[in-house]
Amino acid sequence: MMFWTLLGILCVSTSVVISNPYRVNPGPLVTATRGEPWPQPYQTTKHDGFLILRPSVFQILITGETCDILEDAVQRYTAIVTLEASVASRELRSAPRAHARQYSSFAGNLASLNVRLINPCEDMPHLNMNESYVLDVRNTTEAGSLMAKSIWGILRGLETFTHLLSRSGDGPNLALKCQTIIDKPLLQHRGLLLDTSRHYLPISDILRTLDAMSYNKMNVFHWHITDDQSFPYQSTRFPELSAKGAFHPTLTYTRENVQKIIEYARYRGIRVIPEFDTPGHTRSWGESHPDLLTPCYNDSTGAPDGTLGPLDPTESKLYPFIRELFAEIGVTFPERYIHLGGDEVPFDCWASNPRIRQYMHEHHMNDSYEQLEAEYIQNLLNITRDLNMTSIVWQEVFDNGVHLSPETVVHVWTGNQKSKLAAVTKAGFHVLLSACWYLDHLQNGGDWRKFYACDPLAFPSTVQQRELVLGGEACMWGEVVDSTNVHPRIWPRASAAAERLWSHERNPSVIYAAQRLEEHACRMNRRGIPAQPPNGPGFCIQ
Amino acid sequence: MMFWTLLGILCVSTSVVISNPYRVNPGPLVTATRGEPWPQPYQTTKHDGFLILRPSVFQILITGETCDILEDAVQRYTAIVTLEASVASRELRSAPRAHARQYSSFAGNLASLNVRLINPCEDMPHLNMNESYVLDVRNTTEAGSLMAKSIWGILRGLETFTHLLSRSGDGPNLALKCQTIIDKPLLQHRGLLLDTSRHYLPISDILRTLDAMSYNKMNVFHWHITDDQSFPYQSTRFPELSAKGAFHPTLTYTRENVQKIIEYARYRGIRVIPEFDTPGHTRSWGESHPDLLTPCYNDSTGAPDGTLGPLDPTESKLYPFIRELFAEIGVTFPERYIHLGGDEVPFDCWASNPRIRQYMHEHHMNDSYEQLEAEYIQNLLNITRDLNMTSIVWQEVFDNGVHLSPETVVHVWTGNQKSKLAAVTKAGFHVLLSACWYLDHLQNGGDWRKFYACDPLAFPSTVQQRELVLGGEACMWGEVVDSTNVHPRIWPRASAAAERLWSHERNPSVIYAAQRLEEHACRMNRRGIPAQPPNGPGFCIQ
Known part of the structure; x- marks a missing residue:
């Protein structure tokens, strides 16, 4: 019964822009995605349904090798999950001008993310570090899984995990789409x-x-x-x-x-x-x-x-x-x-x-x-x-x-x-x-597009x-x-370069990128980075 | 004896740019003025010497009419004097790359600014409010004087007074050039x-x-x-x-x-x-x-x-x-x-x-x-x-x-x-x-110049x-x-418009404006306004 109540107000990730019912001449607001990572992973397989993460019980568990870098990261990303939950609980249940909603079925709770680092930690990042990881959140168990050969892959996977979270509409509980992500950078x-x-x-x-x-x-x-x-x-x-x-x-x-x-x-x-x-x-x-x-x-x-x-x-x-x-x-x-x-x-x-x-x-x-x-x-x-x-x-x-x-x-x-x-x-x-x-x-205005248009591998070669x-x-x-303006000058404009350097897609959709960047800029805002508005009129809930 | 020590490190307002001894190709840093107001007053008469304001004893005294607006303003501007003093005391006595210095003679202490409002306060600001004032700081007495017919003039004069302050090099004490300012806006x-x-x-x-x-x-x-x-x-x-x-x-x-x-x-x-x-x-x-x-x-x-x-x-x-x-x-x-x-x-x-x-x-x-x-x-x-x-x-x-x-x-x-x-x-x-x-x-970069070039009265008329x-x-x-970038986007670029609307000079010196704006942007920074760098490389001491 409660689940059905939830369903009506759950907003799971979507790339569909649904117009306002009424619209005058000015261009549409760019509708932010919900729970889509930036930069785009190498390969994402979405499964049916979504999971609910209850911050009061959720844990990031270390199940493989560990070290100071991993332990610090678990603390940082646990704090980010808590932050996302507190923002979600501050949001009202129904915003009058909420946009696209794609209802999906409840698939279970996510009680933990099990982090399995296979090899001992390297001490320092380096040019040829391995940043690949596999992240699996789905409905078969109550535990998600993040696995990587290298600590650097674990760091990237934890980052991605937090990008999948969006408000569930039910207080501080967070929703995330069931999916399997296999990821690695295009360039090192x-x-x-x-x-x-x-x-x-x-x-x-x-x-x-x-x-x-x-x-x-x-x-x-x-x-x-x-x-x-x-x-x-x-x-x-x-x-x-x-x-x-x-x-x-x-x-x-x-x-x-x-x-x-x-x-x-x-x-x-x-x-x-x-x-x-x-x-x-x-x-x-x-x-x-x-x-x-x-x-x-x-x-x-x-x-x-x-x-x-x-x-x-x-x-x-x-x-x-x-x-x-x-x-x-x-x-x-x-x-x-x-x-x-x-x-x-x-x-x-x-x-x-x-x-x-x-x-x-x-x-x-x-x-x-x-x-x-x-x-x-x-x-x-x-x-x-x-x-x-x-x-x-x-x-x-x-x-x-x-x-x-x-x-x-x-x-x-x-x-x-x-x-x-x-x-x-x-x-x-x-x-x-x-x-x-x-x-x-x-x-x-939104000049990230010119940075996004640049493909570092597109040259006669x-x-x-x-x-x-x-x-x-x-x-x-x-x-x-200087300190007064450097952060909004960099972000999210540099995010465009970050995606082109990480993601393998050679002809990415700019419209979809705009929607994801709208979400990502708000995400950075919530985490204390004053990223400026990427696209045009809009808002973030802090 | 102490005065002579002071004199060697006092920096009083100057419009002279003195080059670094060594300079390579890139253009010169714009040297900030010290103690020059923005926007430029209608009429400034500088007198010999400078005064020392000791924040521990200095007071703004109401000697004429008063009201809630004036009392609040005295509190605000007293706090700004205290702020300037605390920044001055944090600055080291000799910065290795300090610029232009124009030595001047010590003319006395400024123990108070006597504020004399002649007419009872108006309640609300309005189009035709009188914003003129006379500000007199000189060596004849230990009290400076600010006089205006209207509360609005007093507010503008208090603002100007705080712009005249600069560090004396002697701890928290502040220096200000002896001068008489008669001021009123060009446009209302x-x-x-x-x-x-x-x-x-x-x-x-x-x-x-x-x-x-x-x-x-x-x-x-x-x-x-x-x-x-x-x-x-x-x-x-x-x-x-x-x-x-x-x-x-x-x-x-x-x-x-x-x-x-x-x-x-x-x-x-x-x-x-x-x-x-x-x-x-x-x-x-x-x-x-x-x-x-x-x-x-x-x-x-x-x-x-x-x-x-x-x-x-x-x-x-x-x-x-x-x-x-x-x-x-x-x-x-x-x-x-x-x-x-x-x-x-x-x-x-x-x-x-x-x-x-x-x-x-x-x-x-x-x-x-x-x-x-x-x-x-x-x-x-x-x-x-x-x-x-x-x-x-x-x-x-x-x-x-x-x-x-x-x-x-x-x-x-x-x-x-x-x-x-x-x-x-x-x-x-x-x-x-x-x-x-x-x-x-x-x-x-520093595009305030295009705003500064605009004279609102320059049209066939x-x-x-x-x-x-x-x-x-x-x-x-x-x-x-939005909140992330609006302040450095506005300031100090809008300051250019503010000066053209206030100041009577129809062909103001852009070079001098650049120097004064360099000071003014730092002044705004100190007061918590993240004004961006107006000109190019440089720094503010906070």
């Missing part, structure tokens, strides 16, 4: 770049961003930590870099801060790849080490003009300094990959400097500043290779013909992305794509070339964002 | 439109917006409270309008909410002008009153197609309903002005409806749907006039040749603003400008025509903003 590097040099971001905002990334199954935090404008990284070997180069002595990242961020990311299966961009983008280095930068000369007077350019490759102190700094970075950041930058090196200052010109003449560089840059990067790559790091460089380094060791990763950020991807992979290098996912490029695509990153450059 | 209607229909905004966000408006001397909250998408206004006479037309029963504004907002605004000298937009933009009315909307017909079958269009002017129930609703609105909102909308009426549904076509034929309207709209608006204007309201209408109403009573205000929002302003004022009507201040129009410009409004339409 699914990143977000944050720039903490143009504006400093407090630790709390970085941690919140890591939370949001985990809600989108992104697994690389590319930390563009320094740039021209400020040097907030507190080096233990060279503390003067941030003491003088940060915007303010309080606007720095201490070693403890960095460790906290790495640990927080590790618990979420997120790698932290720092970028110390050189030889350009280093103005802030000159606040403490002006000797490392190139003095620019006035062309008419032939005298130094008082400004400083990129790092000075002819300066004898440079490479010992770089070696020491990167050695420290290698210790601070456990991640094997490091991003070396190498983008947008301005040549005019180099060209104005007599010592540089003399050096180039002696080394037969024939006024090719690309060659000078290549030499610098070559030396830097040798240093990081000696330090056992694998390097990522922005595309200019490849374009300028630097001799790269085979494991170097080239990061494509501008120009014709299809031909760039084709050229880099034809040369046999691994590649990352960001050109289509620049979050600082704004348009009016062989199978072998496509296998060199490691993935990509959404880039949140910091010129005009 | 300086508004911000918030749209609470496309997305619901919680009361707390509206109150925060009113705070931010007061920090920018804006004095009209134009509340676009209903539209097609939802009807959150809880009517006492017709509770079904929001019960069925709100997004959700919890996403409404009760009578108590509305009163709280009006009272909060009153204390800040801000008028609350509601807009109930008709005859278009009324889809949400149809959730409870489908009879009031026009049934649209399918052209080929000649039968109703199940959708509803604008209000149906041929429906006998319409005008009695409108009269009752607006009578209630007139009681709920004490403001004499009301915004009636009248924009973007779609004619296709009217044209499809046989009863409407019949009515138009009988009334010799010759297929001119503009005439039908005009008739509706005419009737509505008669109703609001009977209710003693003065009406504001969007420009289409004027364009369509509706006979307007002389006090009606026309609101220009689209098209060639110069010719629109010229045409409306030539016809003798008061006008408001918003066409150049649409905050939903986004560009990459006589002096008499320009006197008909009441002011203007920045418009924050709600399609893609």
Whole structure:
């Protein structure tokens, strides 16, 4: 009897948009799905009926291997289930303007989710970690099952599980559709770049961003930590870099801060790849080490003009300094990959400097500043290779013909992305794509669609070339964002990139994505991420 | 001796940008001013020296008339002084990358600001309120003086006073330049439109917006409270309008909410002008009153197609309903002005409806749907006039040749603003400008400059025509903003409009404005308004 009462008000996942009975000219509201995951799993089989999860009795049980990462995750996701239940109980039973409802039959209670990790935990996330999992919630038993070979797959599966939940209409009880999900990512590097040099971001905002990334199954935090404008990284070997180069002595990242961020990311299966961009983008280095930068000369007077350019490759102190700094970075950041930058090196200052010109003449560089840059990067790559790091460089380094060791990763950020991807992979290098996912490029309104339209594997290529695509990153450059606006600027726009990097569907439905993203943005809102409205008019219940 | 110590680290207001000693290619950081008000006052005379305000002893003293508004304001602004002092004491004495410093001589302590209101308080802010004031802080006595004829001028002067404060470098003590400010607004209607229909905004966000408006001397909250998408206004006479037309029963504004907002605004000298937009933009009315909307017909079958269009002017129930609703609105909102909308009426549904076509034929309207709209608006204007309201209408109403009573205000929002302003004022009507201040129009980065470039008085006109410009409004339409992103979307972009509406300078320096806005955005941040970075890389100390 009670079940029949429930049935009338249960809203189980649906992809059908049902119009309001009355509708005037403006376009329809995008109707949010209920209980559909973002990003879309590799394979979903829906079964008849739905289950009811009663938060007062529900448990996530560890039935296989375990470790600190798993135990922390069980706590986090149990808290999320509780949160979803409390939101559900705050919602009124019948909203006057509720939309599509697809009635389905009650199939049983879900008393637990049994989590079975097959292999012992790995300690740190890495490029080739296994993120696949199988999630099974159906009516045969009262226990759902989540199984994975690797802790990273378990993390992704727990995330998916919470996406399946929607309000049942019966107080705090939650409904979920019976289904079996077999999931694995399309690409292994699914990143977000944050720039903490143009504006400093407090630790709390970085941690919140890591939370949001985990809600989108992104697994690389590319930390563009320094740039021209400020040097907030507190080096233990060279503390003067941030003491003088940060915007303010309080606007720095201490070693403890960095460790906290790495640990927080590790618990979420997120790698932290720092970028110390050189030889350009280093103005802030000159606040403490002006000797490392190139003095620019006035062309008419032939005298130094008082400004400083990129790092000075002819300066004898440079490479010992770089070696020491990167050695420290290698210790601070456990991640094997490091991003070396190498983008947008301005040549005019180099060209104005007599010592540089003399050096180039002696080394037969024939006024090719690309060659000078290549030499610098070559030396830097040798240093990081000696330090056992694998390097990522922005595309200019490849374009300028630097001799790269085979494991170097080239990061494509501008120009014709299809031909760039084709050229880099034809040369046999691994590649990352960001050109289509620049979050600082704004348009009016719901511009996630342009990010969603980008398929990282769509370029003229062989199978072998496509296998060199490691993935990509959404880039949140910091010129005009800080703590006040960075989260709604990123989310849910970066979610579009996250889905294209995870999901295997090559021609996904944009209409269906819009409906799922409407749900996903509200989901992020409930969890404390101020994701902005993705589509247009609408509302979330918090 | 102590004074000399102080002098070395005091930063008093300056408009000079001093470059960093080293600078690479990227453009300079915009150096924030220190202690410069936004918007710029009518007349500022700077005197020699600066004063020190010691927060432990400083007081704002009421020496003239007083009332609840003034007493509340003294509390608020005392709290702001305390806040500024606590931020100053958290700042380190010497920031390594501090910028321009202009040393000045110590002129004395400021122990109090004596506030002398000459006339008894008015109860409610209104179109013609007097917002002028004289603020004098100088070295002759230990008391600064703020004097105004009207409570509204006192409010504006207190705001300005707090803008003059900057850190002294000596713990919590604050510095301010000796100066005399004579101030008054250029235009009397300086508004911000918030749209609470496309997305619901919680009361707390509206109150925060009113705070931010007061920090920018804006004095009209134009509340676009209903539209097609939802009807959150809880009517006492017709509770079904929001019960069925709100997004959700919890996403409404009760009578108590509305009163709280009006009272909060009153204390800040801000008028609350509601807009109930008709005859278009009324889809949400149809959730409870489908009879009031026009049934649209399918052209080929000649039968109703199940959708509803604008209000149906041929429906006998319409005008009695409108009269009752607006009578209630007139009681709920004490403001004499009301915004009636009248924009973007779609004619296709009217044209499809046989009863409407019949009515138009009988009334010799010759297929001119503009005439039908005009008739509706005419009737509505008669109703609001009977209710003693003065009406504001969007420009289409004027364009369509509706006979307007002389006090009606026309609101220009689209098209060639110069010719629109010229045409409306030539016809003798008061006008408001918003066409150049649409905050939903986004560009990459610091796009406040385009808003700042708009001079509301720059159109081909006589002096008499320009006197008909009441002011203007920045418009924050709600399609893609909600609680997650509305504040950084508005601020400090709307500050550009606020200055152009307040300040008399017709060709203000954009470079100087950028420096002052950099300071002002940080000032708003400190006060809890998440204003986004206006210019580019930089930082605020909170």
